[in-house]
C-alpha cells in the first residue's frame with residue numbers, strides 16, 4: 524500500500540508500446556448527413572440501462588462518440604487490437620486498487636450508518652472508470668475530481684489513513700476538517716478537492732490546463748464530472764474554452780445514468796453524452812466505463828494527445844451508479860431495483876478478475892489474501908483515526924485569509940469557552 528510521500532503509480536509503463544494516435548477515432552460517421560450509417564443501438568444505448576452492449580466495440584463505420592469503445596471480451600480475453608499491454612504487475616495493481624475502493628466503500632458506508640462519520644458516497648460499480656483513468660497521469664499532472672473520484676487520490680499515492688482522516692475531519696485531515704466528507708485533496712499529487720456545486724470544477728480544471736499551457740510546464744489536467752454536470756452552464760463554458768484554446772486537458776464524464784433521482788434520459792435529448800463534444804470542436808469518445816482496459820487505453824491516448832499539444836479530448840465513461848447517490852439517499856423511492864441487475868452482471872471488478880485469471884496471474888488464494896490485507900489495513904486505520912484529536916480550535920479560521928480578519932478572531936474568542944471550559948449555550952438545537 525502506498526505510504527505518504529511514496530511515488531504514485533505511474534503510467535504509461537516506459538516499456539509499453541505507445542498506442543496508435545488515431546486509434547480512438549475510427550471512420551467517424553456524421554449522424555446528420557449519414558443517418559443510415561449510425562448503428563441501431565445508438566438511440567437506446569444511453570437511456571436504457573440494459574441496452575449497453577459491452578460486446579459491441581466502436582469500430583469501422585461507428586463513430587467513436589456514438590459507439591462503445593471496449594477491450595475486455597466476455598470470455599475474459601482482451602481485444603488484441605486495443606489491448607493497452609499492461610505488465611502483470613500493472614494489471615494486478617489496478618485490480619487491487621479497484622478492490623480497495625470496494626472494500627473502503629463497504630466499510631465507510633457502515634461507519635456512516637453507525638453514526639461514526641456524517642456522510643459518504645460510494646462508487647460501487649464505477650471503480651474501473653476512476654482507477655483506470657487516474658492511473659494514466661503522473662504526479663505533476665493535475666486532477667480535478669467530482670464526487671466519485673476519491674479512489675483516484677488513493678491511486679495516485681494518498682494513504683488510506685488520510686482518506687479516513689478526511690471523512691472524520693480530525694487533526695490528521697489535510698483540510699483541518701473544513702470540508703464535508705468525500706472532499707479529498709492530496710497536494711502531493713495535485714489532486715484538488717471536489718467542488719460541491721455541480722460542474723464548477725470543470726472551468727477551474729480548464730483554467731489550470733490553460734495555465735499549464737501558458738507556462739509550458741508539460742503538465743496536463745484530468746477533469747471529472749457526472750452526467751448531471753453536463754447540463755450545467757459551467758460545462759458549456761469549460762468545453763468552449765478548452766476547444767478554442769486547445770488546452771491540455773482530458774474531460775471525463777462518468778455517465779452513471781443518474782443524477783440523484785434524475786435519470787440521464789431526462790437530463791439530455793442527445794443520443795450520447797460523448798457526441799456533445801462535437802459542438803465544441805473536441806473529439807468525443809464513448810468508452811465502456813466498466814472495462815478497465817478500455818478506460819486505460821482510451822485515457823492514455825487522450826493524455827498523449829493533450830501532452831503533445833493536440834488539445835483536449837472528451838471521454839464519456841459509460842457506467843452505472845448501483846447504490847444510492849449518497850448515504851442520505853434512498854434510490855428505491857424513485858428507481859426500479861430491477862434496473863440494477865444487468866449492471867451487476869457487468870461488474871468492473873468481476874470482469875477484470877476474469878481477465879487476470881484467464882491470463883493466469885490471479886486465483887482464489889490471491890483474492891482472499893488481498894481482501895484480508897485490505898480489510899486489516901482499513902480496520903487499523905479506522906481505529907487510529909478515531910483515536911486522533913479533532914483539529915485545534917484555531918484551525919476554525921485558518922486558511923481562509925492570509926491574515927485572519929478581526930471579526931473572525933473575535934468570533935473564535937467567543938466560542939473558545941464552549942470548547943475549553945465546557946460552557947453551554949441557552950436555547951435549543953437545532954434552531
Ligand SMILES: Cc1ncc(C[n+]2csc(CCOP(=O)(O)OP(=O)(O)O)c2C)c(N)n1
Nearest residue numbers: 671719720721749750751752779781782783
Ligand atoms: C449547482 C448544484 N445544483 C445542485 C446540487 C445538488 N446535487 C448534488 S449531487 C447532484 C447530482 C449530480 O449528478 P451527476 O453529475 O450525474 O454526478 P453523480 O452524483 O451521479 O456522480 C446534485 C443535483 C449541487 N450540488 N450543485
Ligand SMILES: [Mg+2]
Nearest residue numbers: 749750781782
Ligand atoms: Mg450521475
